[in-house]
Amino acid sequence: MGINAKTISDNELFFGHKACAGCGGALAVRAALKVLGPQAIAALPAGCMSATGFNFPDLCFANNAMITPFAATASVITGIEAGLRAQGRKPDDATVVGFAGDGGTADIGLQALSGAIDRNDDxxxxxxxxxxxxxxxxxxxxxxxxxxxxxxxPAGSHHRGCLTQKKNMFEIVAAHGIPYAATASVGYLNDFMRKVKHAASIHGTKYIHVIAPCPTGWGYGVDATVEIAREIVDCGLWYLAEYEQGSFTLNRNPTEFASVEQYLKHQGRFKHLQDEDIASIEQQRDAKWEYMRDCWTAPSRA
Ligand SMILES: Cc1ncc(C[n+]2csc(CCOP(=O)(O)OP(=O)(O)O)c2C)c(N)n1
Structure with a gap:
């Protein structure tokens, strides 16, 4: 039946999202909006969260939310915030929030994000x-x-998967002198939600980078998302940190890391790695942690 052929009630509009089972991104968006509340206004570029969240008439956002062009997340949230202010219609508790994937952020959306931070848009x-x-x-x-x-x-007898290192978005954003930036993981949801709450209380541009595992792309069972999102932190390949008023703080500083090999071998995307590859990944991790422990404020090891 065509959507014009019947009247759609509010309840009929919200059928949940169409993301894959076990989607870490959906978990991140849901937890963040829970913290930000019904007044928050969301903008999402091309990517899984817009493709699976806006299947009219089966919408999943109870908040006001809109899709942006792929490159334009930061520009669109800037515009929404400025527009509401210009009209005198911005409630105090209305956070304007953008949710973008890694491609939409670190690649095509980086210029718009950099501009928003430069202007210190709220x-x-x-x-x-x-x-x-x-x-x-x-x-x-x-x-x-x-x-x-x-x-x-690709990976196989002549190819060894991705040959480049992960770009360091957290420190790139911090290098702009942003009022607040943080890293998080959906495996440590309370920590993520605390950071969202804190960010919402700050005036100016805020950035949170949350690791959100994807069973489809990473090659693990749909019930293991939270476990994998914890493992990446526990083995030291990701870290929980904050940047505020010019200072970096590590939130967790483990005495010992969990096994990197175990984290990698839980996922199909790393199955081909040889011992020397794993040793090189561990070396990179150790160098990063030495730097963070030397240069950032860190709690005593626990
Ligand atoms: C200008 C432009 N180029 C390419 C695309 C096609 N496209 C849509 S979604 C997408 C991938 C998005 O990846 P990411 O931002 O990492 O989010 P994810 O899909 O992982 O949620 C691409 C390339 C597009 N919509 N617009």
């Missing part, structure tokens, strides 16, 4: 990082980690 930008262009079929982005198999970085 918006919150959340990058849900599933480490590839998932919506279009698992192509490498600049946040795909070394060794990962994607459709554009």
């Amino acid at each position: 918006v919150l930008y959340i990058c849900y990082d599933n480490e590839a262009y998932m919506n279009t079929g698992i192509q490498k982005s600049s946040l795909t980690p070394f060794g990962a198999r994607t459709t554009t970085t």
Whole structure:
């Protein structure tokens, strides 16, 4: 039946999202909007969260939400915030928030994000990082980690997956002198939600980078998303940190890391890695942690 042929009630509009089972991105968006509340206004570029959230008439956003061009997340949230202010219609508790994937943030959307931070627009930008262009079929982005198999970085007897290192978005954003930036993981949801709440209380541009595993692209069972999102933090390949008023703080500083090999071997995208590849990934991790422990404020190791 065509949508014009019947009257649609509010309840009929909200049927939930169409994301894959176990989607880490959907979990991140849901948890963030829970914290930000019904007044928050969301904008989402081309990517999984817009493709699976706006299947009219089966919408999943109870908040005001709109799709943006792929490159334009930060520009659109800037415009929404400025427009509401100009009309005198911005409630105090209305956060304007953008949710973009790693491709939409670190590649095509980077210029718009950099401009918003430069102007210190009063918006919150959340990058849900599933480490590839998932919506279009698992192509490498600049946040795909070394060794990962994607459709554009294949793995086999002559190919060893992604050969580049993950771009460091958190420090790139911090280098702008942004009022607040943080890293998070959907495996540590309370920490993520605390950071969203804190970000919403700050005036100016805020950026949160949340690791959001993808069972389809990473190659693991749909019930393991939270476990994998914890493992990446526990093995030290991701870290929980904040940048505020010019200072970096590590939130967790483990005495010992969990096994990198176990984290990698839980996922089909890393199955091909040889011992020397894993050793090189561990070396990169150790160098990063040495730097963070030396240069950032860190709690004592626990
Ligand atoms: C200008 C432009 N180029 C390419 C596309 C096609 N496209 C739509 S979604 C997408 C991938 C998005 O990847 P990412 O931002 O990482 O989000 P995810 O799909 O992983 O949620 C691409 C390439 C587009 N919509 N617009």
